[in-house]
Amino acid sequence: DAKxxxxxxxxxxxxxxxxxxxxxxTISGNEYVYWYRQIHSQGPQYIIHxxxxxxxxxxxSLIITEDRKSSTLILPHAxxxxxxxxxxxVRVYGGYQKVTFGTGTKLQVIP
Amino acid sequence: NAGxxxxxxxxxxxxxxxxxxxxxQDMNHEYMSWYRQDPGMGLRLIHYSVGAGITDQGExxxxxxxxxSTTEDFPLRLLSxxxxxxSVYFCASTTDRGRxxxxxxxxxxxxxxxx
Numbered sequence: 033d034a035k036x037x038x039x040x041x042x043x044x045x046x047x048x049x050x051x052x053x054x055x056x057x058t059i060s061g062n063e064y065v066y067w068y069r070q071i072h073s074q075g076p077q078y079i080i081h082x083x084x085x086x087x088x089x090x091x092x093s094l095i096i097t098e099d100r101k102s103s104t105l106i107l108p109h110a111x112x113x114x115x116x117x118x119x120x121x122v123r124v125y126g127g128y129q130k131v132t133f134g135t136g137t138k139l140q141v142i143p
Numbered sequence: 144n145a146g147x148x149x150x151x152x153x154x155x156x157x158x159x160x161x162x163x164x165x166x167x168q169d170m171n172h173e174y175m176s177w178y179r180q181d182p183g184m185g186l187r188l189i190h191y192s193v194g195a196g197i198t199d200q201g202e203x204x205x206x207x208x209x210x211x212s213t214t215e216d217f218p219l220r221l222l223s224x225x226x227x228x229x230s231v232y233f234c235a236s237t238t239d240r241g242r243x244x245x246x247x248x249x250x251x252x253x254x255x256x257x258x
Binding site: 068073074075076077078081119132133134135136 | 147178180183184185186187188201202231233235246247248249250251252
């Protein structure tokens, strides 16, 4: 599996866009990028995933660079409830697989 | 729709005791897994299952057993609890067998303390 690298922590002002980066320079062509978040020791929550095209849903946008070696999760208007640890995961589509999490980025949204 | 249900939410064990953490899902998911999370760390995979009767080890399987006799249930057994197993345990399930093309659903966790 491709390894991911995320900054340990970030701050964002409430109402502003939060941009969370993830490096996955060894990603393979068949590996997807997934984002999850964990709010205050609750179970992790799925946010979004993508292969090579940019993706958007009601929670966030995912921007994947053309070479796919990095990606950015964008929360367009961060609220205090978005304070959480955000995990970037790279996984192969299909087949038996282990899914591992790193240590993620602690996002603190500031009033 | 309950999703993924873990019981108990909290547990205190003495060293050497055994116990089973329960995980049940009502979404007919084939893929289920167990993670542990220690303070300041991410989630580490203990065991996973891609269907009834099929299990495999994750990153940190020692001291834990699993079985998958039904699609719905995936219990995690601590054989002889040790203080190093003090952690928060999360169970997760997802739809396609072995495929994480869709979102995974997590339970709310079991906070285990071994004294």
